[in-house]
Amino acid sequence: MHPPVGPAWLVWLETSALAMAMRQWTWLYPSVEIVHILGFVVLVGAAFMFDLRLLGVSPATPAAQRLAGLEGSSIPRLGASASSRLRTHPPGENFPPPSPRE
DSSP states (O other): OOOOOSSHHHHHHHHSHHHHHHHHOTTHHHHHHHHHHHHHHHHHHHHHHHHHHHHTSSOOOHHHHHHHHHHHHHHHHHHHHHHHHHHHSOTTOOSSOOOTTO
């Protein structure tokens, strides 16, 4: 692996314990990807349900209200998983990381 270069905060992200763990543990990176994708699904689903309610197509059901409540919690989840991905892959590096067994 190349020596870390760039702004100090990116060097810190690349050399953090979480970044090293994500590069070494086989299933940690896919797990973070799953959380990231689920966060997008919840965020887009809640926005879609809200739009349908505004258009009068869908009534305010309890399920739609629960989904709208999840929308607020999906934003921090997206931010956390995105920062984890940035820690693992500094700009200019290949996606996904090579397996430690290679």
